[in-house]
Amino acid sequence: MTKLEQLLSQYAAYHLNHKNIVSHFAGIPLIVFSIMCLTARAGVMLSGFELTLALVIMAITIIYYLSLDKIFGLIMLAIFALAYPLAYSIAQWPLAAWLLASIGFFVVGWIIQFIGHFYEKKKPAFMDDVIGLAIGPLFVLAEVVFMLGFRKEIEQRMLEEARKQRALMDAKIMNIS
Structure with a gap:
């Protein structure tokens, strides 16, 4: 099992309910976009180019994703490249409008997340392992790719391992009760 499959499996163990997924x-996407919006306002000019905190975070994230999987990393790079100009334009709005929009996206995104976890009857993955915050966007991308019929061998291994991990989590809860 590859590192990508291990990480997706760990995340998927908390996300087996279709409504949650x-x-x-x-x-x-709302949470990631809100972070882009919030961090696109902080930047420095370098030779006529504004290097924003959002660009730095996206670059680090893409390098990490590429280290896990070239295909998913490149797709995420394309998604970030498409989303960043809109996030940057929102970051140029007047202070109150920028904050209201950015924080609004963030809060709505988390509300949607917690509604999903209500159906799952499990806490979010990041509460047990902070790496879940970085794997979440990759998991969503992977789920879309799987739904389109691609990379099914990864999906199969991921789900098999996730179900095993979920059974262990559920057994621990039963032993505690």
Whole structure:
């Protein structure tokens, strides 16, 4: 099992309910976009180019994703490249409008996430492992790719391992009760 499959499996163990997964299709993009908006306002000019904190965070994230999987990393790079100009334009809005929009996206995204976890009857993955915050967007991308019929071998291994991990989590809860 590759590192990508291990990380996706750990995340998927908290996300086996279809309603929860669907909620993540809206919640996670909103949260990621809100972070882009919030961090695109902080930057420095370098030779006529504004290097924003958002660009730095996106670059680090993409390098990490590429280290896990070239295909998913490149797709995420394209998604970030498409989303960043809009996030940057929102970051140029007057202070109150920028903050209201950015924080609004963030709060709505998390509300959607927690609604999904209500259906799942499990806490979010990041509460047990902070790496879940970085894997969440990759998980959503992977789920879309799987739904389109691609990379099914990864999905199969991920789900098999996730179900095993979930059974262990559930057994621990039963032993505690």
